[in-house]
Amino acid sequence: MRPPPILLTLASLLAAPSLLAADALDGIPVTVLSRSTVTEGERTITYVRIRPPALPPRPVPAPAPAGEPSAADLAEWARLEAKPRITLAISATVHLRPPVVTELRWRSAGREWVAWSNVDFRLLSQLADWETEAAVYNWFAFMSEVGPEDDERPAELGLAPASEQTPAEYVVEGTPAEVAAAEAELTPLDYLHAFHDVNRAELLAAQAAREAAAAEAARQAALAPPKPKDQTIYFWKIETPAATP
């Protein structure tokens, strides 16, 4: 009996340059060996098997820089290695009903922590890494939003929206003793809130730019909904001499 097929789940993604041509082989003569057209949903894919085309040769990679690392390089590496690298996995749920607040949740030391912030964390959605004098932080932010219908914020948060006049602040759920014992847990939140206050104007401008770009993209999509385009894929086998394992 033939064994069941194995599916290699390895998948590779490459972001290609934005200057991709509609037909990548335009202008390059190709010899067609066979052609088949298949239907995928609302489009057709035409596979064209060709002889290896005369593509531009790949450039020889530049040799690695010779010589020893500079003293400045060594000092920089030593500086970074000396700092602990701290990974943060914090979910940030923005409650959109005014006044906007953000619900922060993370797990540490066997328990889940919950805090409520007067900062609209959508402003910080592009922040992934930061370095302080004591450590390097990698923040995996799980961002989400909830509307008024799903807003279950505590009744007495007492948080005024962060603004030029009102500094960022947050409230931690727990007893005073628990919160007092969680100083290390809260330090990253302090950094995030401080970063917001220091950079608030730039963060607001960047958020406005993202929203404008999204609105423009939505407007363009509404004017001309994207339709699946038929595609032609050329492929060719590259013969290689037998290799020795």
Place this chain on the structure above:
Amino acid sequence: MNRRLSRLLPASTVLFLAAAFTPLTTRAQTANELNEGMRLTANFDAPGTYEVSWWGRAGQIYFLQRSEDLVSPWGYFPLIETGRDAAVRYGFSTPNDRIFVRLRLQESTLADPYGADSDGDGIPDGWELEHGLNPFDASDATVVVANLSNLALYQNSVGPGADPTTTTPTGLVVYSP
């Protein structure tokens, strides 16, 4: 519930770190690599063209699949590659700005894997690949196109989507690996 006011920090203590960039590798595969040493590399001198390569083990046959978004069903390239204990390389072009590829493999020592019927639906794998069917899904044999099932279309040597009353039978196309 406790209130905790944030401590203001001087701006100079908060820095952005640049994202790490890993260059693509270009070395050839060997027999000892995991996942057949499969690699996908872009040819930046010919935008839109890529090379996929892997180590083809003797006794295995390989089907190559592609997807643009990981959401739509994976499509099969119309090829079956027989492993010969050597690196296998294919070039291809795509008009899309991203591409995913993956291999499906199974043991086989058949001289003509295109004539095999992996899903036992009565349609050879080579014909299924040529006509956009899944060689590992027997249910597509009963899908009706142009008033005929794919199985009947194969038996009539007429491809799906074509009008069997006007299309000249094309027969099975078999590639030499």
